Amino acid sequence: MESILVLTHADETGSALTKASLEAVTAGQELAGRLSAPLAIGIVSSGPINLSKGLPSARLLAVSGEAFAQPRYATDAAACEALCRAAAATIVLAPASSRFARVAAGVAHRLNGFIDTHITAIGGTDTVEVTRWFYRQRVEAVLTRDARPWFLLLDAGTHAAYAGVPAAAPVEEIKVELPAQRTTVTGIRAPRQDEQTIRPDAKLLFVAGAGWTKKQPDGQIHVSEAAGLILGFLRAANASLGSSKSLVDQGGEGNSVLPFLTHLNQIGQTGATPRHPKGLATCCHGEEPHVVGWRFIAERRAISLDPNCGWTRGKADVVYVADAFPVVAKVNELLAKGN
Amino acid sequence: MANALHIVVCAGISPDPLQTLEPITTPNGPGLKNELVLPAVLDPWAASALYEAAALAPKNPGSKLWLVSLGPKAKLQQVMMTVAQKVPFELVPIDGPIGGFPDAHSTAAALADTIASLPGLDRAKLLLFGGWESATRGAGITLQIVGERLGITDQFYGVDQIDLHDDGSFEVLERIEGGRHQVSVCAGTPAVLGWATGNLAEPRNNPQVGMANMRTIMPALQKAKPATLAANSLRYVSVSLPKQQRTTRVVKDLTPDQIAAELVEWIGAE
Ligand SMILES: Cc1cc2nc3c(=O)[nH]c(=O)nc-3n(C[C@H](O)[C@H](O)[C@H](O)COP(=O)(O)OP(=O)(O)OC[C@H]3O[C@@H](n4cnc5c(N)ncnc54)[C@H](O)[C@@H]3O)c2cc1C
Numbered sequence: 233m234e235s236i237l238v239l240t241h242a243d244e245t246g247s248a249l250t251k252a253s254l255e256a257v258t259a260g261q262e263l264a265g266r267l268s269a270p271l272a273i274g275i276v277s278s279g280p281i282n283l284s285k286g287l288p289s290a291r292l293l294a295v296s297g298e299a300f301a302q303p304r305y306a307t308d309a310a311a312c313e314a315l316c317r318a319a320a321a322t323i324v325l326a327p328a329s330s331r332f333a334r335v336a337a338g339v340a341h342r343l344n345g346f347i348d349t350h351i352t353a354i355g356g357t358d359t360v361e362v363t364r365w366f367y368r369q370r371v372e373a374v375l376t377r378d379a380r381p382w383f384l385l386l387d388a389g390t391h392a393a394y395a396g397v398p399a400a401a402p403v404e405e406i407k408v409e410l411p412a413q414r415t416t417v418t419g420i421r422a423p424r425q426d427e428q429t430i431r432p433d434a435k436l437l438f439v440a441g442a443g444w445t446k447k448q449p450d451g452q453i454h455v456s457e458a459a460g461l462i463l464g465f466l467r468a469a470n471a472s473l474g475s476s477k478s479l480v481d482q483g484g485e486g487n488s489v490l491p492f493l494t495h496l497n498q499i500g501q502t503g504a505t506p507r508h509p510k511g512l513a514t515c516c517h518g519e520e521p522h523v524v525g526w527r528f529i530a531e532r533r534a535i536s537l538d539p540n541c542g543w544t545r546g547k548a549d550v551v552y553v554a555d556a557f558p559v560v561a562k563v564n565e566l567l568a569k570g571n
Numbered sequence: 572m573a574n575a576l577h578i579v580v581c582a583g584i585s586p587d588p589l590q591t592l593e594p595i596t597t598p599n600g601p602g603l604k605n606e607l608v609l610p611a612v613l614d615p616w617a618a619s620a621l622y623e624a625a626a627l628a629p630k631n632p633g634s635k636l637w638l639v640s641l642g643p644k645a646k647l648q649q650v651m652m653t654v655a656q657k658v659p660f661e662l663v664p665i666d667g668p669i670g671g672f673p674d675a676h677s678t679a680a681a682l683a684d685t686i687a688s689l690p691g692l693d694r695a696k697l698l699l700f701g702g703w704e705s706a707t708r709g710a711g712i713t714l715q716i717v718g719e720r721l722g723i724t725d726q727f728y729g730v731d732q733i734d735l736h737d738d739g740s741f742e743v744l745e746r747i748e749g750g751r752h753q754v755s756v757c758a759g760t761p762a763v764l765g766w767a768t769g770n771l772a773e774p775r776n777n778p779q780v781g782m783a784n785m786r787t788i789m790p791a792l793q794k795a796k797p798a799t800l801a802a803n804s805l806r807y808v809s810v811s812l813p814k815q816q817r818t819t820r821v822v823k824d825l826t827p828d829q830i831a832a833e834l835v836e837w838i839g840a841e
Contacts, residue, residue: 263611303753304729305726306725328746330746334728335715335726335728338716338726340712340716349710361808366810369709370813371592371671371812373807377804377806414725414757414759415756421754423750428750430749432748469838494750496671496731498768501588501615520588533837545819546816548819551820552831553819554823554827555827559827562830563835566629567838570839
């Protein structure tokens with residue numbers, strides 16, 4: 233018989249579980265229900281006080297201590313390994329957060345188990361079948377394994393965050409043999425608050441293409457105007473910024489022509505495939521932004537000067553054949569009035 | 572700075588991103604149509620790892636750089652024709668299957684065995700590099716398992732930067748959520764670094780580097796050990812291209828003001 237363990241971790245404040253962790257809890261509860269399997273939830277944090285409060289009825293296990301206040305391979309792998317050994321589950325679910333993505337495969341290996349990552353759906357009738365993408369979101373596969381334990385790392389946004397009736401189960405504290413710590417986490421480097429252009433929780437992804445910095449119909453380039461319009465839009469619509477590779481690469485050696493853009497903004501095959509309810513592509517042509525980068529964008533619109541852009545056809549819901557400069561300027565003006 | 576590094580870069584090959592991919596069933600499980608003739612490139616994130624490694628090695632005299640790559644021999648040879656012109660390295664090819672569908676745990680085992688038996692490798696000096704995810708399987712698990720198999724428990728993923736200090740310690744920047752980086756300092760080698768894009772542009776082709784590399788690459792390819800990868804009970808239920816084709820409304824005759832009004836309404840709608 234199967235038994236399920238969901239691994240979760242605290243957010244950066246240490247006082248709540250991450251949203252992605254709660255999404256994994258939902259997935260775990262659904263799977264345990266379908267398979268009539270027992271459910272355990274493991275928590276990694278500096279102190280589990282209050283973290284278990286909102287969780288459903290399950291066996292609750294926790295590792296805690298200062299060593300787990302920050303994500304780090306050696307300590308997190310030891311923590312997850314201890315939780316997995318204590319739970320002895322056949323299927324381990326965990327969110328594909330940067331924290332767990334760093335260690336989950338190593339932990340699976342320590343338990344003589346196997347792992348599949350970037351899972352977007354869990355299905356099957358008698359068996360467990362999972363869906364994931366290959367070739368950077370270009371080919372979709374459903375797969376299964378008989379070998380156990382089987383670790384599944386779930387992509388964020390594929391399940392609703394658990395918000396059901398909380399049960400007040402006691403938390404079992406699990407002891408961890410801490411390995412020697414050779415790595416110290418010294419901090420987080422982030423753009424200044426007002427320069428942060430990547431907002432994973434935004435409702436809209438604004439994709440900027442290389443067209444913004446190319447010669448315009450007047451024969452000139454208008455980079456600073458483009459920068460102003462893009463930043464203005466992000467602010468007014470509270471959108472997240474994605475970019476085509478061509479635009480990010482223009483500066484070479486990591487420096488973009490648009491100073492607020494970095495490779496972290498890049499979407500597509502060698503970039504990210506973020507999940508947002510809506511996406512607006514501007515001044516881009518390529519397959520990457522429209523096909524790969526947009527894989528997990530629900531509603532998609534594009535503004536392009538090119539009336540024959542083949543990549544938007546069949547991929548976007550609406551394409552406006554127009555100059556993005558005046559359109560975005562007007563959108564910003566209208567949004568500013570509305571706010 | 573006197574910290575000689577032994578850098579091993581694990582890099583697979585992947586179809587050139589501009590190719591159309593069509594999944595098919597082969598006797599060995601799923602594959603891609605014409606996979607062996609599709610133009611291939613060094614897996615992009617692993618390629619960033621190679622370029623970063625090649626920039627790091629000369630700054631640390633006495634350093635060595637190996638490129639370990641598993642794939643069909645003939646295909647590896649093709650890709651090396653270009654890669655060899657970029658930076659100097661010693662190729663360690665493993666003759667194995669192509670593509671994203673073979674099981675990553677077996678790939679990791681084959682890589683780890685090969686690295687463990689590399690002549691001249693000092694594992695205390697080892698920096699194990701690779702891409703944080705491949706462009707084929709995109710799983711991000713191979714390097715972690717290779718690291719575990721080699722007993723390395725300082726591992727970093729989504730790496731965009733490494734700065735070595737004189738005392739052998741180094742600072743690493745890893746991508747985390749929200750377009751930010753986590754900064755860590757590691758006491759020194761050995762460590763595993765799964766690279767994202769890094770900060771370096773693709774080096775220009777240098778035929779002299781190419782010629783020097785090819786002298787060792789060709790014999791290495793001839794001697795490449797074959798690897799068969801166990802499936803570890805992995806079974807594909809279906810493999811398909813996404814079908815959703817959208818009906819695209821092409822709007823050609825609206826003024827910028829009209830388009831803006833439509834967009835604002837759309838953005839605000841739930
Ligand atoms: C190994 C490899 C990996 C790659 N990985 C990625 C990846 O991860 N992500 C990615 O994005 N690309 C990637 N690419 C590149 C990709 O193939 C395309 O070249 C790229 O996406 C094109 O970018 P673009 O659409 O911004 O630029 P372009 O193709 O230059 O298109 C610019 C568009 O802007 C339009 N335009 C210009 N001015 C205006 C205006 N005023 N208003 C409206 N429209 C305007 C033009 O008509 C044109 O259609 C990769 C390529 C390779 C070889």
